[in-house]
Amino acid sequence: MSGNLLELNQLSKRFPVRKGLFQRVVGHVNAVxxxxxxxxxxxxxxxxxESGSGKSTVARMIVGLLTxxxxxxxxxxxxxxxxxxxxxxxxxxQMVFQNPGSSLNPRRSVADALKVPLRVHGVPSSTWAERIxxxxxxxxxxxxxxxxxxxxxxxxxKQRVAIAxxxxxxxxxxxxxxxxxxxxxxxxxxxxxxxxRIRDELDLAYLFISxxxxxxxxxxxxxxxxxxxKLAEMGTSDDLFLRPQHPYTQGLLASIPVVSEAxxxxxxxxxxxxxxxxxPANVPSGCRFRTRCPHAFDACRExxxxxxxxxxxxxxxxxxxxxxxxxxxxxxxx
Amino acid sequence: xxxxxxxxxxxxxxVSFRTFDGQADVLQGVNLDVPRGTRxxxxxxxxxxxxxxxxxxxxxxxxxxxxxTHGQIMFDxxxxxxxxxxxxxxxxxxxxxxxxxxxxxxxxxxxRVGHQMEDIVRWSDxxxxxxxxxxxxxxxxxxxxxxxxxxxxxxxxxxxxIQLSGGMRQRIIIGMALLNEPRLLxxxxxxxxxxxxxxxxxxxxxxxxxxxxxxxxxxITHNLGVVRQxxxxxxxxxxxxxxxxxxxxxxFDNPSHPYTKALLACVPKLDxxxxxxxIGGSLPDYTDPPAGCRFHPRCPHxxxxxxxxxxxxxxxxxxxxxxxxxxxxxHA
Amino acid sequence: MSLTTPRADRLRAVRRAWYRFRRNPAxxxxxxxxxxxxxxxxxxxxxxxxxxxxxxxxxxxxxxQPPSWTHPFGTDNAGRDILSxxxxxxxxxxxxxxxxLGLAVPFGVLLGLLAGYYxxxxxxxxxxxxxxxxxxxxxVMALAITAALSxxxxxxxxxxxxxxxxxxxxxxxxxxxxxxxxxxxxAAKVAGASDFHILxxxxxxxxxxxxxxxxxxxxxxxxxxxAGLSFLGLGAQPPTPDLGTMVSSGANYxxxxxxxxxxxxxxxxxxxxGFNLLGDGLRDLxxxxxx
Ligand SMILES: Nc1ncnc2c1ncn2[C@@H]1O[C@H](COP(=O)(O)OP(=O)(O)OP(=O)(O)O)[C@@H](O)[C@H]1O
Ligand SMILES: Nc1ncnc2c1ncn2[C@@H]1O[C@H](COP(=O)(O)OP(=O)(O)OP(=O)(O)O)[C@@H](O)[C@H]1O
Ligand SMILES: [Mg+2]
Ligand SMILES: [Mg+2]
Numbered sequence: 012m013s014g015n016l017l018e019l020n021q022l023s024k025r026f027p028v029r030k031g032l033f034q035r036v037v038g039h040v041n042a043v044x045x046x047x048x049x050x051x052x053x054x055x056x057x058x059x060x061e062s063g064s065g066k067s068t069v070a071r072m073i074v075g076l077l078t079x080x081x082x083x084x085x086x087x088x089x090x091x092x093x094x095x096x097x098x099x100x101x102x103x104x105q106m107v108f109q110n111p112g113s114s115l116n117p118r119r120s121v122a123d124a125l126k127v128p129l130r131v132h133g134v135p136s137s138t139w140a141e142r143i144x145x146x147x148x149x150x151x152x153x154x155x156x157x158x159x160x161x162x163x164x165x166x167x168x169k170q171r172v173a174i175a176x177x178x179x180x181x182x183x184x185x186x187x188x189x190x191x192x193x194x195x196x197x198x199x200x201x202x203x204x205x206x207x208r209i210r211d212e213l214d215l216a217y218l219f220i221s222x223x224x225x226x227x228x229x230x231x232x233x234x235x236x237x238x239x240x241k242l243a244e245m246g247t248s249d250d251l252f253l254r255p256q257h258p259y260t261q262g263l264l265a266s267i268p269v270v271s272e273a274x275x276x277x278x279x280x281x282x283x284x285x286x287x288x289x290x291p292a293n294v295p296s297g298c299r300f301r302t303r304c305p306h307a308f309d310a311c312r313e314x315x316x317x318x319x320x321x322x323x324x325x326x327x328x329x330x331x332x333x334x335x336x337x338x339x340x341x342x343x344x345x
Numbered sequence: 346x347x348x349x350x351x352x353x354x355x356x357x358x359x360v361s362f363r364t365f366d367g368q369a370d371v372l373q374g375v376n377l378d379v380p381r382g383t384r385x386x387x388x389x390x391x392x393x394x395x396x397x398x399x400x401x402x403x404x405x406x407x408x409x410x411x412x413x414t415h416g417q418i419m420f421d422x423x424x425x426x427x428x429x430x431x432x433x434x435x436x437x438x439x440x441x442x443x444x445x446x447x448x449x450x451x452x453x454x455x456x457r458v459g460h461q462m463e464d465i466v467r468w469s470d471x472x473x474x475x476x477x478x479x480x481x482x483x484x485x486x487x488x489x490x491x492x493x494x495x496x497x498x499x500x501x502x503x504x505x506x507i508q509l510s511g512g513m514r515q516r517i518i519i520g521m522a523l524l525n526e527p528r529l530l531x532x533x534x535x536x537x538x539x540x541x542x543x544x545x546x547x548x549x550x551x552x553x554x555x556x557x558x559x560x561x562x563x564x565i566t567h568n569l570g571v572v573r574q575x576x577x578x579x580x581x582x583x584x585x586x587x588x589x590x591x592x593x594x595x596x597f598d599n600p601s602h603p604y605t606k607a608l609l610a611c612v613p614k615l616d617x618x619x620x621x622x623x624i625g626g627s628l629p630d631y632t633d634p635p636a637g638c639r640f641h642p643r644c645p646h647x648x649x650x651x652x653x654x655x656x657x658x659x660x661x662x663x664x665x666x667x668x669x670x671x672x673x674x675x676h677a
Numbered sequence: 678m679s680l681t682t683p684r685a686d687r688l689r690a691v692r693r694a695w696y697r698f699r700r701n702p703a704x705x706x707x708x709x710x711x712x713x714x715x716x717x718x719x720x721x722x723x724x725x726x727x728x729x730x731x732x733x734x735x736x737x738x739x740x741x742q743p744p745s746w747t748h749p750f751g752t753d754n755a756g757r758d759i760l761s762x763x764x765x766x767x768x769x770x771x772x773x774x775x776x777x778l779g780l781a782v783p784f785g786v787l788l789g790l791l792a793g794y795y796x797x798x799x800x801x802x803x804x805x806x807x808x809x810x811x812x813x814x815x816x817v818m819a820l821a822i823t824a825a826l827s828x829x830x831x832x833x834x835x836x837x838x839x840x841x842x843x844x845x846x847x848x849x850x851x852x853x854x855x856x857x858x859x860x861x862x863x864a865a866k867v868a869g870a871s872d873f874h875i876l877x878x879x880x881x882x883x884x885x886x887x888x889x890x891x892x893x894x895x896x897x898x899x900x901x902x903x904a905g906l907s908f909l910g911l912g913a914q915p916p917t918p919d920l921g922t923m924v925s926s927g928a929n930y931x932x933x934x935x936x937x938x939x940x941x942x943x944x945x946x947x948x949x950x951g952f953n954l955l956g957d958g959l960r961d962l963x964x965x966x967x968x
Binding site for chain 1: 690859860863864866867868869871874878879883885
């Protein structure tokens with residue numbers, strides 16, 4: 012497994028929960044709890060899961076906005092856990108944020124936004140104008156946009172600028188945290204097309220976070236499904252969407268609104284997920300999904316399931332895959 | 346009033362805004378019917394005028410800068426636009442209700458949920474000219490909390506919004522809209538701020554309620570999947586006018602307007618066959634919209650005909666498309 | 678896509694802002710009042726009918742003349758034209774404003790930026806310091822300071838500046854504390870930008886609108902408190918034509934010679950009103966623009 016660009020090893024992040032007048036620490040939120048993930052060169056890996064499952068926290072640790080509590084990050088074969096926030100590493104990993112409305116400074120022009128990474132990474136200022144033009148060209152915006160301010164741009168155009176900004180330092184990996192969730196489908200399609208084209212041209216890898224599972228199906232090579240800070244299931248897009256194994260993945264897929272009968276047929280027929288994600292400050296014992304799982308049985312309360320390798324590419328963290336446990340089990344809930 | 350007349354019927358509604366760049370003609374003759382007891386969807390992309398349509402119906406559009414320049418909004422046989430303001434207000438608080446998109450901002454964080462809901466009951470009582478005491482009002486609130494499947498109504502009655510999850514808050518917002526026993530429920534992007542799982546639950550709940558209570562639903566959304574799941578009839582809107590309307594199943598089987606087709610093509614498919622063509626160009630500037638069909642600058646089939654605005658041509662019974670491609674003679 | 682040039686775009690943005698501003702009549706009136714005061718103060722020697730009446734001029738034959746065509750505001754106890762002295766008085770008021778706010782605003786804003794952005798002990802130290810200053814009523818503090826030093830215009834300006842910064846610190850602190858979580862700040866961090874860059878290039882420009890609104894509103898207050906100090910004899914000393922001093926010396930001859938303090942008083946009110954109307958208008962304007 013040396014060909015991987017990025018390897019996360021048991022990556023964890025705990026946030027203190029503070030309360031009261033003196034901001035006393037009364038507990039911890041295990042926002043990310045032992046995540047193992049690899050991204051190959053030129054690969055697009057998706058992270059799905061409900062709100063609060065820890066997707067953004069993973070992303071923010073990778074780009075150095077947060078420091079991991081535990082675990083290691085290996086980049087290109089080298090342990091970079093200690094240098095996540097350093098300039099040298101930032102040059103190789105960039106991020107595009109969710110909200111086109113706030114990811115550009117309303118008081119600064121497009122050119123200003125693009126100059127930040129150029130200046131920081133010591134690109135000679137004589138070449139900036141040229142670089143800015145070629146960056147804008149790369150994201151299919153006219154060069155005149157350099158002088159514009161964010162409020163003059165549409166959502167899709169802002170997101171293109173944000174992509175150009177990420178590309179400015181010629182990174183190898185870009186973290187895309189819900190890059191199109193604020194955009195219309197017709198605009199989303201164009202932005203996704205652009206991201207795919209850039210990936211092919213520059214051999215970039217993406218970590219792609221999204222709530223839109225249909226989009227994830229199409230855009231990602233491999234997908235991880237997170238639940239309460241842990242990966243529940245991981246596999247290729249086909250593995251996950253054609254043969255979902257974890258009850259959580261199945262529940263997620265069952266709730267996607269789709270636009271044709273053909274797609275309807277692809278959705279698992281299982282019962283819909285009930286209730287809401289528990290607080291990460293108070294994770295259920297055993298399997299953390301058991302409180303919402305239609306198949307939960309006694310063992311799920313006591314033992315935390317480990318990953319079961321279902322194939323070379325596909326793994327799921329569920330006791331149902333353990334013949335010893337699942338065979339004898341009686342569902343506790345009807 | 347014959348009972349088969351639609352509960353809500355919007356006819357040739359035109360709304361303009363006064364802006365710095367001049368007059369923005371946003372709504373350009375919207376036609377739309379919500380028959381009694383049906384679920385109708387209004388779908389379109391950001392900026393196409395969905396919220397303006399809805400606000401005009403509810404009478405919450407700020408005038409100025411907006412101005413209704415033309416049209417009728419018939420509710421139960423009466424024109425909302427010409428009736429006295431007092432009467433219209435009474436209808437607004439009793440016979441028609443709204444569900445808003447964002448559960449975090451539509452509840453006041455400093456008041457208990459129960460009190461906010463009771464206020465609504467009180468206002469609606471006042472409009473109806475009836476009086477109930479606190480106990481009767483609270484009973485009504487608890488009844489509605491149960492309707493929206495919130496177990497433990499007493500606890501929720503006394504809770505502050507912050508103590509509840511997004512899904513619970515969205516249920517409360519729906520409950521608030523039901524408190525005054527409306528006949529028409531207008532929902533603007535309900536649940537889009539929530540997870541797919543929670544959104545799914547909310548949509549199912551709304552669907553059940555609409556059926557149980559015999560309500561008519563006008564659902565406004567940009568999500569074609571939601572429309573498909575939730576409605577009987579769909580209106581597709583582009584740049585201020587309805588370009589296609591059809592029974593829901595028929596629309597998805599047989600989309601006819603080039604815009605509808607293009608939009609459907611943009612939706613990523615669960616079978617992994619997405620193409621990322623998108624739709625070239627962008628929504629027109631409402632202060633200087635293209636002549637004729639407003640979609641023609643982005644349309645692959647555009648011809649000179651499109652410089653004249655196409656009427657709604659019937660594609661099949663109950664299914665119309667405002668596009669010259671569907672002009673009857675064109676087929677002959 | 679638009680084919681306009683950046684310059685034309687800029688011009689359009691300014692015109693659009695002016696269009697919105699103009700729709701708020703109170704703000705336009707405020708702007709006109711403030712401009713009038715500035716113009717009159719700058720060109721005082723040309724505008725004032727009797728520029729020579731400003732200093733120690735005395736003409737006892739004309740003392741306490743009621744308002745007339747020659748002396749629209751009347752004359753004072755030394756026979757000096759009150760209108761001329763009010764016009765020159767504006768010069769002092771505006772000097773006071775520029776000096777006090779010129780010191781207090783940058784200092785207060787800087788501390789607010791630091792406290793809001795860094796949090797932790799930086800925040801604790803700075804914000805507790807502002808609490809201390811906020812706990813003491815401004816005028817009382819100014820009185821104490823000027824009384825401790827000697828009562829001159831300069832000292833009263835220093836005293837006011839010492840009192841004023843903390844309001845701006847508070848304001849910027851809360852603004853920055855919410856802005857620092859904006860994605861563009863994070864994006865700059867991901868790009869590797871320095872704290873200096875984030876503070877002054879990303880955050881500060883987004884504080885400009887709140888700062889300018891607050892500063893405009895403050896200007897009126899500074900004039901008022903400055904006049905208060907002079908009224909109590911702790912600011913500019915006679916015969917300098919300070920508005921506060923004029924109100925106070927005119928007050929000795931109330932009520933018969935009412936014009937001696939009423940007109941300088943109205944002049945103070947005029948500037949305060951102007952700055953406040955303008956500030957409110959700016960607030961509406963800038964609020965909209967940021968969205
Ligand atoms: N700075 C922080 N301090 C404390 N808790 C935090 C912090 N950031 C995130 N969390 C918590 O960590 C958990 C995971 O949050 P995260 O933002 O990673 O979720 P997410 O999967 O990205 O959700 P979404 O889909 O809503 O973006 C949440 O419960 C959140 O409340
Ligand atoms: N107060 C206003 N002044 C000027 N123009 C307005 C005003 N309100 C709405 N508009 C314009 O009307 C058009 C339609 O807006 P509307 O809010 O109805 O869109 P929408 O279809 O609801 O979009 P979204 O999906 O983003 O909510 C927009 O182009 C908008 O610029
Ligand atoms: Mg997130
Ligand atoms: Mg809307």
